[in-house]
Amino acid sequence: MNQLRHMSVFAHIVEKGSITAAAAHLDVSKSVVSQYLSRLEKALGVSLLKRTTRQQVLTPAGQAFYESCHAINQQAEQAWQHARQTLEEPQGRVRITAPDALMSTLVAPAISPVIQQYASLSIELISSDKRLAINADDIDLAIRVGESLASNVKQRRIGEFRDVLCRSASTASQKINDQTVYIANTWQGSTIQHRLYDPSRRKRLNYVPDTLCRVDSYHTSMALIQSGAGIGLIPDFLVKASAGMICEAFPGYQLPANTVYALHPYRQHMPLGVSVCLDAIKNKLDESI
Incomplete structure (x- = not known):
């Protein structure tokens, strides 16, 4: 006997009279409800209701x-x-990770209005160039460059960007040669x-440069490039946001596009809070291109 179901039906019998x-009320036949009551009284070994043709009265038990x-x-x-x-309303915790360059320039600006709009959402942003494990590190949403080979997570292509070889606008007239410093990122x-x-x-x-200078973040690279230290790789959306302080090192030439993916552990029903954050990030990426 399903005890909880029988107890629920009994409560409805009492409350509906x-x-x-x-x-x-339960959208079942009268005989089904009567059987539930009979089985319940038999299992308990007590009478629960005294019934007449006109009314029902609860026994003390x-x-x-x-x-x-x-x-x-x-x-x-x-x-x-x-x-x-x-x-109906996003709530609960959403843990998001992304590479440093994407977190500060794409993810955080996209999530800011989400935080302001939904007071019941608890957002945790993890900026790391290290690829955290979706399940082991309890990640709800991971924004990554390039497709993942992991088979235990879902991934969705949300856009793309290009890296640009840049230098300071103040050095635009100088010729690039073997003495030009290349500012490499550690992941390269x-x-x-x-x-x-x-x-x-x-x-x-x-272009095959010597790597005499290395940095561990795009922001450090940007600071060195803006100061005229050399040339380096910067995402195109950061170039657009630089207010003309940096420019293309090789005007007209393009590097291959980088595809951005969103990874998550939800096979069927993604929580609304995660879905709202994912849509906000995708929309922000579309705006940046």
């Missing part, structure tokens, strides 16, 4: 039992309403080769 009214059944129904209703509320590896293409002139250019 009759088996007939309870059956109509039935009164005490009803109070517990009513409390169970109330808790179930509250749980149901809470679950429904999460579908020991040997760096850039293959650029000019679509308007259909020309290709290979």
